[in-house]
Amino acid sequence: MAFLEVKQVRFSYDAQTADAREVLHGVDLEIEEGEFVALLGHNGCGKSTMAKLFNGMLLPTAGKVLVGGLDTSLEENQLPVRKQVGLVLQNPDNQLVAGIVEEDVAFGPENLGVPPVEIRRRVDEALKAVEMYEYREHAPHKLSGGQKQRVAIAGIIAMETKCIVLDEPTAMLDPKGRGEVMGTIQKLNREKGITIVLITHYMDEAVQAGRVVVMDEGDILTSGTPRQVFQQVEFLKRHSLDVPQAAELVYRLGASGVKLPEIPLNEEECVAMLRRYLAGRAGALS
Amino acid sequence: MIADITLGQFFPGHSMLHKTDPRVKICLIIFHIVLIFTAGNFFSLGLVVLFTFLGMCVSKVPLKLYVKGLKPILFIVVFTAVLNIFYGTGEPLVQWGWLKITGNGILNALFVSVRIVLLIFTSSVLTFTTSPNQLTDAIERLLKPLSKLHVPVHEFAMMMTIALRFVPLLLEETDKIMSAQKARGADMESGGILQRIKALIPVLIPxxxxxxxxxxxxxxxMESRCYHGGEGRTKMRVLKLGKQDVFILGAVALFLGAFLLLNLWLPPAILR
Structure with a gap:
């Protein structure tokens, strides 16, 4: 049994009213413990709704979401589910509660009724894990976007959840902040074995995941390793989805007659591939 | 420009008063204010002045800051002092028609102005040495007994924490919106009061x-982080009375003894 199970989930906002619109049409998804999954899709495809379904902030209109075997739709499972699945939102300013970094990180464990000495230990550890320990006594509004988002992540780590769902955590950050946050996420997944569900529309972030799930119009379009998914440039483009820039370049070269053996995922691979290709050409010419 | 306003005017430092338990500080400040207003003669007033001054020195916050905090209140001090001069009872020293100045009036004016100044200084000692978060924390704990009477103490404290957290954010945002509206041609600096208030509407709505x-x-x-009210909640920081708290309480006890002695044994200098 997978850690996160989404079974035939349908979801509509305002389900009771006449103008209900369904945003998810029977989604099936399984995520194993320790996985790093990127959920891709363009705006309005239902990926943010998925994020809130994972920890029971929203409940499916039909179907089931199971977290470690617990049904999120049952009232008594609400807290146990949220103890296992933490949620990080897009806007770093709106999700910090307290006026001091370390007190904000302590907010989650305080809610869980953890003894004070243990909270202190968890807070210090969480802040060190996101490399924000030196800033523990700062006010959040004096930090940069990337730093704030890392504090928000530390707030979830301190609760010792098994899984962190991040809903476009880098959308409001500059490239530097984006790099910091992605580095932190990678590290948590590798070193602490925390399950990561990263919702994003940046292709170069999705490439870093172990598995990519592409959503379109309330359904899962395709999924697989980044390499498998981004090979299908044509297919993704038909659904007006982007591909990483390197993949795009090689795809276009292919269209104009320069055939490379496969689609690269990042700049380095692309450069290496082009270099090999050019060397081959030079060899053929001389 | 707006972001310059600092709420509570906390002045971070490591003085003895900064380390004192905020609950102790709140109680002592309230107590001290009561004493300021019951000081009835020059000796007890002098003692209160001395004690306030001592507190200001121990806080290690530059005295300049205290004086700065006094500026907006200066008008009120002068105003009440002038009123008191003319409202005294007893034999007039000088008299123009129905206006008269009596010795008692002058004394009254002196006492009132000293008291107001001390009041400002004393509360500044509290706000300068205690962070807003500590203050909320202390208030929550001091009011805890009220939760037995179903007063939502935890909820109020949580609201205060969140409000304090969002004040700088909203100020920053106001600044941004104002610039945005100005860039679109909004005029906020000219016209009468009414016009200026009207000009604020396009700032307030967004x-x-x-x-x-x-x-x-x-x-x-908050819900994602398992917030479910104050029930079963713990706190990372536990407030405990330490050595310096006991020391300060001791100093205050001595002060109180001296104060009572002076205030009760010596005759009052002003009539009430």
């Missing part, structure tokens, strides 16, 4: 809309 959006996000984040 501010409110965004505040509601923030509140919705914040609620999601």
């Amino acid at each position: 501010l409110f809309v965004s505040a509601f959006r923030r509140a919705y996000d914040l609620a999601t984040a």
Whole structure:
């Protein structure tokens, strides 16, 4: 049994009213413990709704979401589910509660009724894990976007959840902040074995995941390793989805007659591939 | 420009008063204010002045800052002093028609102005040495007994914490919206009061809309982090009375003894 199970989930906002619109049409998804999954899709495809379904902030209109075997739709499972699945939102300013970094990180464990000495230990550890320990006594509004988002992540780590769902955590950050946050996420997944569900529309972030799930119009379009998914440039483009820039370049070269053996995922691979290709050409010419 | 306003005017430092338990500080400050207003003769007033001054020195906050805090109140001090001079009872020293100045009036004016100044200094000692978060924390703990009477103490404290957290954010946002509206040709600096208030409407409406959006996000984040009210909640920071708290309490006890002695044994200098 997978850690996160989404079974035939349908979801509509305002389900009771006449103008209900369904945003998810029977989604099936399984995520194993320790996985790093990127959920891709363009705006309005239902990926943010998925994020809130994972920890029971929203409940499916039909179907089931199971977290470690617990049904999120049952009232008594609400807290146990949220103890296992933490949620990080897009806007770093709106999700910090307290006026001091370390007190904000302590907010989650305080809610869980953890003894004070243990909270202190968890807070210090969480802040060190996101490399924000030196800033523990700062006010959040004096930090940069990337730093704030890392504090928000530390707030979830301190609760010792098994899984962190991040809903476009880098959308409001500059490239530097984006790099910091992605580095932190990678590290948590590798070193602490925390399950990561990263919702994003940046292709170069999705490439870093172990598995990519592409959503379109309330359904899962395709999924697989980044390499498998981004090979299908044509297919993704038909659904007006982007591909990483390197993949795009090689795809276009292919269209104009320069055939490379496969689609690269990042700049380095692309450069290496082009270099090999050019060397081959030079060899053929001389 | 707006972001310069610092709420509570906390002045971070490591003095003895900074380390004192905020609950102790709140109680002592209230107690001290009562003493300031019961000091009836020059000796007890002098003692209160001395003690306030001592507190200001121990706080290690530059005296300049205290004086700065006095400026906006200066008008009130002068105003009440002048009123008191003319409202004294007893034999007039000088008299123009119905206006008269008596010795008692002058004394009254002196006492009132000294008291107001001391009041400002004393409360500044509290706000300068205690962070807003510590203050909320202390208030929550001091009011805890009230929760037995179903007063939502925890909820109030949580609201205060969140409000303090969002003050700088909303100020920053107001600044941004004002610039945005100015860039669109809004005029906020000319015209009469009425016109200026009207000019604020296009600032306030977007501010409110965004505040509601923030509140919705914040609620999601708080619930995701298992917030379910004050029940079964623990605190990372536990307030405990330490050595310096006992020391300060001792100093205050001595002060109180001296104060009572002076205030009761010596005759009052002003009539009430």
